Amino acid sequence: MEVVSQMAPNKPWNADRALEIIEEIKEIEGPLLPILHELQEEFGCVPESVLPMIAHALNLSRAEVHGVATFYHDFRREPAGKHVLKLCGAEACQSMGGDHIAACAEKGLGIKVGSTSLDGQVTLEHVYCLGLCAVAPAAMLDGRVVGRVDERRLQGLLAEARK
Ligand code: FES
Numbered sequence: 001m002e003v004v005s006q007m008a009p010n011k012p013w014n015a016d017r018a019l020e021i022i023e024e025i026k027e028i029e030g031p032l033l034p035i036l037h038e039l040q041e042e043f044g045c046v047p048e049s050v051l052p053m054i055a056h057a058l059n060l061s062r063a064e065v066h067g068v069a070t071f072y073h074d075f076r077r078e079p080a081g082k083h084v085l086k087l088c089g090a091e092a093c094q095s096m097g098g099d100h101i102a103a104c105a106e107k108g109l110g111i112k113v114g115s116t117s118l119d120g121q122v123t124l125e126h127v128y129c130l131g132l133c134a135v136a137p138a139a140m141l142d143g144r145v146v147g148r149v150d151e152r153r154l155q156g157l158l159a160e161a162r163k
Contacts, residue, residue: 010044010079017042018050022057032058032068036075045076073126080123081116083161086140087149089113089126092133101137101149102126108158122161 011017018039025035035054039046046069055065069075087093087102106112109122116123132138135147141157149157 011042013043013045013047015050015053019053022054026057032060032065036069036072040075044079048077073128078116081120083121083142084123084125085157085161086125086127086130087113088128088130088132088136088138090129093137096136098137101139101151101154104151104154105158108155
């Protein structure tokens with residue numbers, strides 16, 4: 001099972017633009033998450049250095065902003081590699097062999113989940129439910145979701161991610 005969606009390329013990090021984004025969004029109700037999402041959307045990451053800027057603009061403590069930014073797995077501290085392979089680590093997928101698939105992916109790429117290959121080609125991440133529990137274990141490569149991931153299908157995804 002495959003569903004295709006488009007990922008927009010991210011722009012290089014720019015603190016002035018980040019400040020603009022924060023200023024644009026800060027007046028709405030509950031601005032913290034929308035700001036983090038917009039920064040991630042624009043730059044592909046929410047670097048540590050922007051957290052004090054957000055805290056200052058929203059009159060929050062750095063710890064509060066840091067707590068929210070680190071709670072959600074989707075907010076990265078550094079830009080991702082060229083390809084992002086997300087493996088579902090939630091319950092249904094775990095019970096269908098998701099841990100084994102994650103171990104195979106780590107072995108195949110020579111990196112741990114949560115990191116990027118040295119050549120910047122592939123970022124391997126956990127995600128917690130892709131909504132494909134019925135066809136677990138599930139994965140997502142660059143926004144395209146794939147169900148019933150077995151070792152053979154994983155090898156195909158790894159080969160694609162290395163291109
Ligand atoms: S638990 Fe993996 S897709 Fe829902």
